[in-house]
Amino acid sequence: MLFGALIFAIVWCLTALFLRRYPETMAGYNTMPKAEREKVDIAKIGRLVSNAMFAGVPFALLSPLMPSKGLYMLMLCWIPCALLVVVAIYVNVKKEKFKKQ
Secondary structure, three states, rough: OOOHHHHHHHHHHHHHHHHHHHHHHHOOOOOOOOHHHHEHHHHHHHHHHHHHHHHHHHHHHHHHHHHOOOHHHHHHHHHHHHHHHHHHHHHHHHHHHHEEE
């Protein structure tokens, strides 16, 4: 279980670093019309998503310490993914905050 959590955390961190470096690869951005894309501060959104992913890494690394399989899966997968869902909802609700000045 420790090896699986470590692999998950490494892949999660690499994905967060990739999104920080290339935020334009996030889903939905490339399908927007070009006029709308120019209004969005994609770098700011990329940093926010990347930070949320990094916030989920400690949960994944601590998951092997959980006494049951259910808690292990909660810490390994569900909490990090839930953080991303919360950030996606936040970005969609606070759209004005992520517009270019």
